[in-house]
Amino acid sequence: MRKLLLASAALTLVTVQAAQAEDIFVGHLADLTGATASVSKPFAAGVADAMTYINAHGGVGGSKINFETVDYSYQVPRAMAQYKKWTSETKMAAIQGWGTGDTEALSSTVAKDEIPYFSASYSGHLTDPMGKTSAKPAPYNFFYGPSYTDGCRGLVDWAAADWKKKGGKGQPKFVHMGDNHPYPNAPKDACGAFAKEKGFEILNPIQYSLKPGDFKAQCLSLKESGADYAYLANTAGSTISLLKSCETVGTKAQFMGNIWGMDEAGLKASGEAANGMVWVVAAATWHDNTPGMALVREISKVSDPSGKEDRPVHYMRGVCSAYYMKEAMDIAATMPGGVTGPNIKASMYKKANWVPAGLEGVCLPSSWKADDHRGSTQVMVYQADVKGDSISMHKVHSVELPRRPEWLGW
Amino acid sequence: MISSSLIPCGQFKTSYAKDTTIFDTPVMRAWAVGAVLLLIATPMLVNNYYLSLLIQIGFMGIAALGLNILVGYTGQISLGHAGFFGFGAFASAWLNNKFGVPVMLAIPLAAAMTTVLGLLFGIPAGRLKGLYLAIATFASQFILEDFFARADWFSGGSSGAAAAPVNLFGYELSGDKGFFYVVLFWVVVMFLIGSNLLRTRDGRAFIAVRDHYLSAEVMGINLTKYRILSFGLSSFYAGLGGALYGHYLGFVSAEGFTILMSIEFLGMIIIGGLGSVAGTLMGTTFMVLLPEVMAGSVSITKSLIGGDVGWLTEGLAYIKQASIGLAIILFLIFEPDGLVHRWRLIRSYWKLYPFSY
Numbered sequence: 124m125r126k127l128l129l130a131s132a133a134l135t136l137v138t139v140q141a142a143q144a145e146d147i148f149v150g151h152l153a154d155l156t157g158a159t160a161s162v163s164k165p166f167a168a169g170v171a172d173a174m175t176y177i178n179a180h181g182g183v184g185g186s187k188i189n190f191e192t193v194d195y196s197y198q199v200p201r202a203m204a205q206y207k208k209w210t211s212e213t214k215m216a217a218i219q220g221w222g223t224g225d226t227e228a229l230s231s232t233v234a235k236d237e238i239p240y241f242s243a244s245y246s247g248h249l250t251d252p253m254g255k256t257s258a259k260p261a262p263y264n265f266f267y268g269p270s271y272t273d274g275c276r277g278l279v280d281w282a283a284a285d286w287k288k289k290g291g292k293g294q295p296k297f298v299h300m301g302d303n304h305p306y307p308n309a310p311k312d313a314c315g316a317f318a319k320e321k322g323f324e325i326l327n328p329i330q331y332s333l334k335p336g337d338f339k340a341q342c343l344s345l346k347e348s349g350a351d352y353a354y355l356a357n358t359a360g361s362t363i364s365l366l367k368s369c370e371t372v373g374t375k376a377q378f379m380g381n382i383w384g385m386d387e388a389g390l391k392a393s394g395e396a397a398n399g400m401v402w403v404v405a406a407a408t409w410h411d412n413t414p415g416m417a418l419v420r421e422i423s424k425v426s427d428p429s430g431k432e433d434r435p436v437h438y439m440r441g442v443c444s445a446y447y448m449k450e451a452m453d454i455a456a457t458m459p460g461g462v463t464g465p466n467i468k469a470s471m472y473k474k475a476n477w478v479p480a481g482l483e484g485v486c487l488p489s490s491w492k493a494d495d496h497r498g499s500t501q502v503m504v505y506q507a508d509v510k511g512d513s514i515s516m517h518k519v520h521s522v523e524l525p526r527r528p529e530w531l532g533w
Numbered sequence: 534m535i536s537s538s539l540i541p542c543g544q545f546k547t548s549y550a551k552d553t554t555i556f557d558t559p560v561m562r563a564w565a566v567g568a569v570l571l572l573i574a575t576p577m578l579v580n581n582y583y584l585s586l587l588i589q590i591g592f593m594g595i596a597a598l599g600l601n602i603l604v605g606y607t608g609q610i611s612l613g614h615a616g617f618f619g620f621g622a623f624a625s626a627w628l629n630n631k632f633g634v635p636v637m638l639a640i641p642l643a644a645a646m647t648t649v650l651g652l653l654f655g656i657p658a659g660r661l662k663g664l665y666l667a668i669a670t671f672a673s674q675f676i677l678e679d680f681f682a683r684a685d686w687f688s689g690g691s692s693g694a695a696a697a698p699v700n701l702f703g704y705e706l707s708g709d710k711g712f713f714y715v716v717l718f719w720v721v722v723m724f725l726i727g728s729n730l731l732r733t734r735d736g737r738a739f740i741a742v743r744d745h746y747l748s749a750e751v752m753g754i755n756l757t758k759y760r761i762l763s764f765g766l767s768s769f770y771a772g773l774g775g776a777l778y779g780h781y782l783g784f785v786s787a788e789g790f791t792i793l794m795s796i797e798f799l800g801m802i803i804i805g806g807l808g809s810v811a812g813t814l815m816g817t818t819f820m821v822l823l824p825e826v827m828a829g830s831v832s833i834t835k836s837l838i839g840g841d842v843g844w845l846t847e848g849l850a851y852i853k854q855a856s857i858g859l860a861i862i863l864f865l866i867f868e869p870d871g872l873v874h875r876w877r878l879i880r881s882y883w884k885l886y887p888f889s890y
Contacts, residue, residue: 155850194849196850198789199784199786199788200782200788200789203782204585204782207581207709207782208585211581211582211584211709212580212582224691224692224693224788228693229784231695303682303690303691304691308691308692
C-alpha cells in the first residue's frame with residue numbers, strides 16, 4: 124500500500140509538471156536502444172539539437188518548443204502507449220517520430236486527433252493524404268526526403284546506367300534483401316515493379332534480420348542466386364554484418380543501400396567490405412561546404428560544444444525535419460487559432476521548392492501539396508571508397524523522379 | 534498454499550459452504566464490493582493517464598490470472614503465455630475486420646479461439662513435466678510469434694492489424710473513459726469465475742494435481758484431462774486479456790508478444806503470490822506501476838537537474854528493465870509467498886493492534 128501511495132505521489136508530480144508548461148509541446152520518439160539505434164541516435168540528436176537551438180534563438184512565433192525525447196526501442200506497442208500518454212496528458216502540437224511500423228500504425232489515429240506527424244520513416248505509404256490510390260490515407264503524415272520507394276527507384280535508375288556502362292550482357296538480376304518488417308517491406312513491391320520496367324529480372328527476396336548477426340547463410344543464397352544488384356532495405360547496423368558476412372563468402376553482387384542503410388560510422392565499421400557500395404543520401408554531408416552547413420555546425424554545438432565531432436548524414440536530415448516543422452509552426456502562429464495541428468498542416472502547403480531559412484544547400488528544396496505528400500523526389504546516390512583506413516564517399520548519380528499519379532502512396 | 538491470518542486458530546467451520554466461501558468475513562465482501570463501486574466512479578475522479586494504467590492493470594491482470602490457474606493452481610509451467618495473449622488480440626481484430634463481428638462479441642469469441650489453440654498446445658503437458666514442459670511451451674511461443682509475422686491473412690503479417698474501438702449500441706467507446714468500463718466489466722467477471730473455479734470439483738482437481746499428481750491419480754483424477762484443461766482455461770484468460778489489449782491500443786503488432794512478455798507474466802504471479810486470485814491483481818499492479826514510477830522519478834530528477842540529460846533518457850529503458858529484474862529477485866528472497874502474503878500480514882497487524890500475538 125505504501126508503495127502504491129509513493130507511486131501515485133511520484134506520478135502526480137510528473138503530471139503537474141507537464142500541465143504547467145504552456146509552450147508548444149512536441150513529442151519526440153526515438154530508438155536509442157532497439158534494432159535501429161545506430162541510425163536513430165544521430166537522427167534524434169539532429170532533431171533534438173535543432174529544437175534546442177530554435178528555443179535559444181527566439182523559439183516559434185514567440186513561444187518555446189517544449190519537447191520530450193522518449194526511447195521506444197523500436198517497439199510499436201511502446202510507441203502507441205507513449206502516444207496515448209502524451210495525448211491524454213498534454214496538448215500536443217506535433218510529433219517528431221521515427222520508425223515505419225509505429226508511424227504507419229499511428230497514421231489514422233493522428234489523422235483523427237489532427238496532430239501532424241513528422242516521421243523519420245519515409246515509407247511510400249505515407250505520401251497519399253487523400254487516399255486517392257492507396258487503401259489508407261495519411262493526411263497528417265509528413266517527412267523530409269525521397270520516399271523509400273523513390274530512393275530504391277533512384278538506385279535502380281543508377282543500376283540500369285551502371286549495367287550499360289560496364290557493358291553487361293543480357294538481363295541484369297535484381298534482388299530485394301531485408302527483414303520481414305514494415306520498414307524493409309515498404310518499397311519491396313513498388314520498387315520491384317519499377318526494376319522490372321527498367322529491364323531487370325526480379326529474383327526471390329532474401330530475408331535478413333534487422334538485428335545484426337551472422338548472415339553467411341543469406342550471403343550464400345545471394346551468391347547462388349547470381350544476383351547482379353542487391354537492394355539492402357535494413358538499417359546500417361545489420362547491413363554492416365551482412366557486408367562482412369558477404370565479404371567472407373565472396374559474393375559478386377553490387378550492394379545498394381536504402382537511405383538508412385549506410386553512413387560514415389557504418390563505412391568505418393565495415394571496412395573494405397563496404398567499398399563500392401552505393402546508397403541514397405538526401406541532404407548535405409558533414410564536410411560539404413554549402414552555405415547552410417554553417418548553421419548546422421552551430422546547431423551541432425548544442426550537444427557537442429567542442430564542435431569537433433563529425434556528424435553522420437542522418438544528423439542533417441534530422442535538422443531539416445525539425446526546421447520544416449519549425450517554419451510551418453511560424454506560419455501557423457500568424458493564423459487564427461495559432462499553432463494547432465490543422466494550422467501546421469495547412470502551413471506545410473504554403474511554400475513550393477521550400478528550403479528552411481539558413482539551411483540553403485543542406486535540405487533539398489521540397490514542396491508538399493494537399494493531395495501529394497511527396498516532399499521531394501530527388502534521389503542522390505553516393506558511392507563509398509574504402510581503402511584501408513581511408514574512408515570517403517562521392518556522389519555518382521542524381522535523378523529527379525517523375526511524380527506519376529499511380530505511384531502515390533505506394 | 535497461503536494460510537489466511539484472519540482465521541482464528543483451529544477450524545470452527547460447520548458447513549461446506551463456510552469452507553468454500555470466497556470472502557472469509559462479511560466485512561471483506563463489503564470491501565470488495567466497495568472497491569468495485571469506487572472503480573466505477575474512478576473515471577470521474579482521475580485523469581486519462583491514471584485511467585490508462587488502470588486499464589493496463591485490468592487486461593494484464595486477466596491474462597496473469599489465467600497463468601496463475603495454470604502455474605499456481607495446477608502446478609504446470611508455461612513460457613508461452615504471451616503467444617496466447619497475442620493470439621487473442623489478433624483473433625479479435627481478425628473477427629471484427631474480416632467478418633464484421635461486433636467488438637464486444639469478438640472479444641469472448643477470440644478468447645474461445647485461443648482456448649482451442651491452448652488445448653492443442655497443451656497436449657504435450659499430458660506427458661511432460663517441469664523443465665521439459667517449460668521447453669515445450671517455449672516452442673509454442675516461437676511458433677506463434679513466427680505465425681503472427683507471416684500469416685498475412687490473419688494478422689496482417691509484419692505490418693500488423695488495426696483493431697476497431699468498442700462499439701456499444703451505436704456509441705463508440707474509443708476513449709480511455711469508455712474503455713475503462715469495458716475492462717472493468719471483464720475483470721469483475723473473470724475474477725469472479727476465477728475465484729469460483731476453486732470451489733468446484735475441477736478446481737480442487739487442479740490443486741490435487743499440483744500437490745501430488747500420483748495421489749491425485751489414485752483418487753481418480755484424470756491427469757491428462759486436467760492438465761490439458763488447465764492449459765485451455767489459462768489460454769481463455771490470456772486470449773481475453775489480449776483481445777482487450779488489442780482493442781485498447783487500436784492496433785496489434787506482431788512484435789509485441791515476445792518471450793519477455795511471457796516472463797513478465799510469470800513475474801507478475803510470482804510477485805503477487807502463486808495460487809492466489811487477489812495476489813494476481815496485486816502482482817500485476819506492481820509490475821505495471823513499477824516502470825511508470827521509475828519513469829516518473831527519472832523525469833523528476835531531470836527537472837531538478839534542469840534540462841535534458843542525455844544518459845538518463847537513454848538509460849531509462851535499462852532502469853525500467855533492471856528494476857523489474859531486481860524486484861523479482863528481491864521478492865524470491867524476501868517474500869516468496871508474494872505481495873498477497875505481505876498484505877495479509879499488514880492487515881492482521883492492524884486488526885490485532887496493539888495486542889498481536
